[in-house]
Amino acid sequence: MLPPSLRVIERGWLNCNQVVMLSPGDNVLVDSGYCTHRERTLELLASPAGLDGQPLERLINTHCHSDHMGGNAAVVSAYGSLITIPAGEVKNVRPWTPQSAWMQEFDQRADPFHFDDTIDAGDSFEGGGFEWEVHAAPGHDMDALMFFEPVNRILISGDALWRDAMGFVWPEEGPNPFIDAARETLAAIERLRPAAVIPGHGAPFGNAAEAIERVRGKLDAFGRDPAKNARHVIKSMFVFALLDRHHMRLDEVGAYLAKVPCYGRLSERFLNRAPHSLATWLLEDLHRSGAVVVRDGIVRATSTA
Numbered sequence: 591m592l593p594p595s596l597r598v599i600e601r602g603w604l605n606c607n608q609v610v611m612l613s614p615g616d617n618v619l620v621d622s623g624y625c626t627h628r629e630r631t632l633e634l635l636a637s638p639a640g641l642d643g644q645p646l647e648r649l650i651n652t653h654c655h656s657d658h659m660g661g662n663a664a665v666v667s668a669y670g671s672l673i674t675i676p677a678g679e680v681k682n683v684r685p686w687t688p689q690s691a692w693m694q695e696f697d698q699r700a701d702p703f704h705f706d707d708t709i710d711a712g713d714s715f716e717g718g719g720f721e722w723e724v725h726a727a728p729g730h731d732m733d734a735l736m737f738f739e740p741v742n743r744i745l746i747s748g749d750a751l752w753r754d755a756m757g758f759v760w761p762e763e764g765p766n767p768f769i770d771a772a773r774e775t776l777a778a779i780e781r782l783r784p785a786a787v788i789p790g791h792g793a794p795f796g797n798a799a800e801a802i803e804r805v806r807g808k809l810d811a812f813g814r815d816p817a818k819n820a821r822h823v824i825k826s827m828f829v830f831a832l833l834d835r836h837h838m839r840l841d842e843v844g845a846y847l848a849k850v851p852c853y854g855r856l857s858e859r860f861l862n863r864a865p866h867s868l869a870t871w872l873l874e875d876l877h878r879s880g881a882v883v884v885r886d887g888i889v890r891a892t893s894t895a
């Protein structure tokens with residue numbers, strides 16, 4: 591059970607969850623969702639499940655990926671809030687370019703925004719009448735942060751820990767600094783012993799120890815088999831792109847994969863596949879697992895945006 595001053599607006603996989611921390615005169619929002627769903631984000635924020643008509647003084651990002659900061663500009667134009675980002679993300683959003691936060695590499699978008707200040711591991715901030723400790727959460731994003739409230743032992747984990755997984759980590763042949771960092775983050779979460787975790791995606795959950803074990807198992811498998819890790823990244827990115835575009839024509843998938851840099855790069859390094867054979871494998875795999883449906887030559891993701 592979360593305290594009533596904390597509200598979690600659960601979204602899907604294109605949009606991260608929004609966490610509203612209510613404290614009159616100092617309301618805080620954690621993460622703003624994806625830019626193309628900005629209207630929906632503002633609607634949910636204004637609703638009784640969110641701010642319920644109250645002002646919003648501050649927006650804080652766990653990390654600057656497009657599904658977490660894509661709605662920053664929309665939130666600021668609606669509420670005039672200040673924006674705080676992780677100190678390590680400054681290099682990724684200033685100056686703002688098409689490749690800010692790797693968007694060109696992945697064919698993603700975000701509305702450009704200006705931040706007002708930064709936070710870093712070791713800092714703390716007030717939210718919902720509680721003091722939140724800021725902890726480093728590298729792995730999926732090496733500059734990500736997570737927020738911990740020690741009285742109720744609540745962790746806002748961003749993409750460092752979900753109930754059954756975590757945000758993808760980059761594959762590497764041999765030693766993998768991203769996997770090592772992710773393991774350290776899991777160990778840090780273990781030491782915090784959260785009673786409740788509010789993840790960046792999916793519903794809040796209680797049993798952090800079990801979630802950590804599940805994620806460790808995945809990281810072990812990815813560490814042993816970088817090609818498996820690369821396939822996971824490719825599948826995650828493509829499902830995200832489908833959610834962004836709503837659907838794609840089956841006969842366009844090969845050209846799409848050839849056009850967006852991350853697929854060719856991963857495929858060349860780890861899978862040794864040409865774009866069209868990559869498309870065949872990808873669609874078969876996603877179809878088999880139920881992640882996409884194909885009807886009348888059109889492919890759609892089955893997950894919630």
Ligand SMILES: [Zn+2]
Pocket residue numbers: 606655657658749757790791
């Ligand atoms: Zn995310």
